Amino acid sequence: MSPTKGPLYRDPWAKREAWRKTPQFFSNRAMFKNLFPGFGIALVAFTGYVIADNVYHRNEAQENAHGH
Template identity: 65%
Template sequence: MPNLPLFRDPWARREAWRKHPVFSNRAMFSGLFPGFGIAVVAFTTYVVADKLYLNAKIEEAKHH
């Protein structure tokens, strides 16, 4: 009995779920904006393609 803590928490087992890795801050924030990375890449691709297409149209219009 000397190895047991002096004051045991009777609710420790019921509070153990809070320390599970699923409930860590990193896991919470990674699921906060699902698909955000894909949306940023898609939007960037759209903007670059649009700028290239518009520049080609402007250059074509200048030649006429």
């Protein structure tokens, strides 16, 4: 007798419905992770924009202060 890999399904549709019982799809962590798709990328892009804008305007203000 060879050991079975995984559970033995007697119902032909039970194997197809088993994914619903796994906690990885419907856990609170998975739901929260997919709540705001793209938020991380947008946050990094906006932070980079604000830093670049502040550096640019600081250099521009220093050049205008010296030139009168």
